[in-house]
Amino acid sequence: EAQVTQNPRYLITVTGKKLTVTCSQNMNHEYMSWYRQDPGLGLRQIYYSMNVEVTDKGDVPEGYKVSRKEKRNFPLILESPSPNQTSLYFCASSLRGPIPYEQYFGPGTRLTVT
Amino acid sequence: GQNIDQPTEMTATEGAIVQINCTYQTSGFNGLFWYQQHAGEAPTFLSYNVLDGLEEKGRFSSFLSRSKGYSYLLLKELQMKDSASYLCAVSSTGGSYIPTFGRGTSLIVHP
Numbered sequence: 001e002a003q004v005t006q007n008p009r010y011l012i013t014v015t016g017k018k019l020t021v022t023c024s025q026n027m028n029h030e031y032m033s034w035y036r037q038d039p040g041l042g043l044r045q046i047y048y049s050m051n052v053e054v055t056d057k058g059d060v061p062e063g064y065k066v067s068r069k070e071k072r073n074f075p076l077i078l079e080s081p082s083p084n085q086t087s088l089y090f091c092a093s094s095l096r097g098p099i100p101y102e103q104y105f106g107p108g109t110r111l112t113v114t
Numbered sequence: 115g116q117n118i119d120q121p122t123e124m125t126a127t128e129g130a131i132v133q134i135n136c137t138y139q140t141s142g143f144n145g146l147f148w149y150q151q152h153a154g155e156a157p158t159f160l161s162y163n164v165l166d167g168l169e170e171k172g173r174f175s176s177f178l179s180r181s182k183g184y185s186y187l188l189l190k191e192l193q194m195k196d197s198a199s200y201l202c203a204v205s206s207t208g209g210s211y212i213p214t215f216g217r218g219t220s221l222i223v224h225p
Contacts, residue, residue, distance in 0.1 A: 042217035105156035
């Protein structure tokens with residue numbers, strides 16, 4: 001089954017404790033992205049990757065890191081989480097081509113930082 | 115950058131028709147997407163428009179006017195399960211092609 005998976009689905013942590021949210025897709029997609037979704041603000045892009053070892057900042061990259069060592073995986077790293085990073089996070093992937101393709105989203109990770 | 119505007123909330127009656135508008139400003143327009151997102155779930159793809167006109171897909175249709183920077187999503191024969199957020203997303207040729215999302219329109223369908 002074609003899918004994007006994220007782990008964990010729910011996470012409660014404390015300020016300053018490093019964490020990683022994993023994202024994996026089995027569709028051989030080149031593009032992968034991380035979004036956060038907050039009430040009234042919609043989906044905002046954190047980082048994106050156009051292929052292995054190619055990553056770039058989105059609209060709200062502060063406080064986050066990513067890596068793309070393999071095509072299928074795109075982990076999101078919070079080195080020192082703060083309460084303002086409490087949010088619902090989505091990973092997404094899509095094909096790369098001369099036209100934009102639809103994105104496939106993971107189920108989401110609800111993060112609470114206390 | 116891009117500026118995408120859609121209404122925050124709409125209500126409609128089961129069986130009716132509803133039109134959700136999206137206006138955008140961008141340089142290098144490269145396509146517009148509509149996604150549906152039920153509460154607490156991931157967005158799912160509904161439609162993609164890159165040329166002017168209407169694209170019909172069952173009960174859902176999407177329209178685009180590039181000269182006006184305007185799109186709408188038309189939902190016919192509304193069902194209770196259509197209660198969801200509808201996200202407009204615009205792709206531009208500058209950068210990655212990965213679309214930027216509007217804030218979404220929450221649609222409430224009541225009996």
